[in-house]
Amino acid sequence: MEEVLFFLAALGALGGAVGVIALRNPFYGVLALIVHLFSLAVLFLLLSSAFVAAAQVVVYAGAVMVLYVFVVAYVGGGGESAWESIPGQRFLAPLLGIAIFVELAIAVLASSLLALGTDGPDVKAGFGDPAAIGYLLLEKFLVPFEASSILLLLAAVGAIVLAQRKREGESA
Amino acid sequence: MSIEWYVVLSSLLFAVGAMGILIRRSPVVILLCLELMLNAGNLALVAFSRMVGNQQGQVFAVVVMVVAACEVVVGLGLIVAIFRRKLPLDVDELRELRG
Numbered sequence: 001m002e003e004v005l006f007f008l009a010a011l012g013a014l015g016g017a018v019g020v021i022a023l024r025n026p027f028y029g030v031l032a033l034i035v036h037l038f039s040l041a042v043l044f045l046l047l048s049s050a051f052v053a054a055a056q057v058v059v060y061a062g063a064v065m066v067l068y069v070f071v072v073a074y075v076g077g078g079g080e081s082a083w084e085s086i087p088g089q090r091f092l093a094p095l096l097g098i099a100i101f102v103e104l105a106i107a108v109l110a111s112s113l114l115a116l117g118t119d120g121p122d123v124k125a126g127f128g129d130p131a132a133i134g135y136l137l138l139e140k141f142l143v144p145f146e147a148s149s150i151l152l153l154l155a156a157v158g159a160i161v162l163a164q165r166k167r168e169g170e171s172a
Numbered sequence: 173m174s175i176e177w178y179v180v181l182s183s184l185l186f187a188v189g190a191m192g193i194l195i196r197r198s199p200v201v202i203l204l205c206l207e208l209m210l211n212a213g214n215l216a217l218v219a220f221s222r223m224v225g226n227q228q229g230q231v232f233a234v235v236v237m238v239v240a241a242c243e244v245v246v247g248l249g250l251i252v253a254i255f256r257r258k259l260p261l262d263v264d265e266l267r268e269l270r271g
Contacts, residue, residue: 029204
């Protein structure tokens with residue numbers, strides 16, 4: 001059962017990822033990314049991390065993707081020009097991507113982490129649930145937690161400054 | 173399922189995202205590919221946290237999500253600003269800063 005779920009979710013994640021880079025219309029790309037994110041949430045559940053899976057669905061697939069859909073609808077999905085600034089970019093880029101994957105796969109398969117081939121240790125029932133992550137965030141990782149909230153505030157202010165309309169008599 | 177499968181899948185997803193950034197030229201799609209790469213990193217973090225039997229990797233994954241949300245907000249703000257100034261939405265034509 002677990003294997004079936006893993007391969008279904010892995011296929012969904014991979015198909016969504018390939019859809020993002022292959023579909024010409026950015027709107028369909030966003031929809032493919034939503035498929036990808038839901039499949040990843042299933043994988044997170046299989047790794048017994050319920051809170052990360054829920055945050056993935058609520059924050060990513062819910063909030064961030066809605067933002068993408070609005071912006072794509074606003075700027076419109078224009079096709080990309082056929083002009084290439086680097087000759088042979090279409091052929092070089094997949095080669096470089098495959099090279100990155102081969103490199104990462106060698107790093108994973110040749111690592112001396114013996115636990116990599118196991119299912120991981122048996123964990124208690126509360127592993128990765130919201131209460132456990134909340135305790136960690138508020139006790140052990142309080143400073144990173146506050147830093148990330150300041151980062152969110154700065155990003156919100158930055159987005160407002162960047163996207164506001166030009167006022168009268170102000171150049172760019 | 174052994175942890176190895178998850179890590180190999182995550183490196184595959186990372187490579188697909190990197191390939192997308194190299195191939196595509198629309199800034200919106202490049203942001204989407206950045207999301208793919210960040211999510212591949214998240215999958216590796218959660219897989220390793222399961223491998224160790226420790227929840228701290230999941231906290232890292234949550235922080236990565238926060239950083240990704242910030243990056244999306246600023247990136248989409250930039251795209252809207254580029255669009256409002258009637259500049260082309262193509263990273264090869266926006267080359268004024270290249271020098």
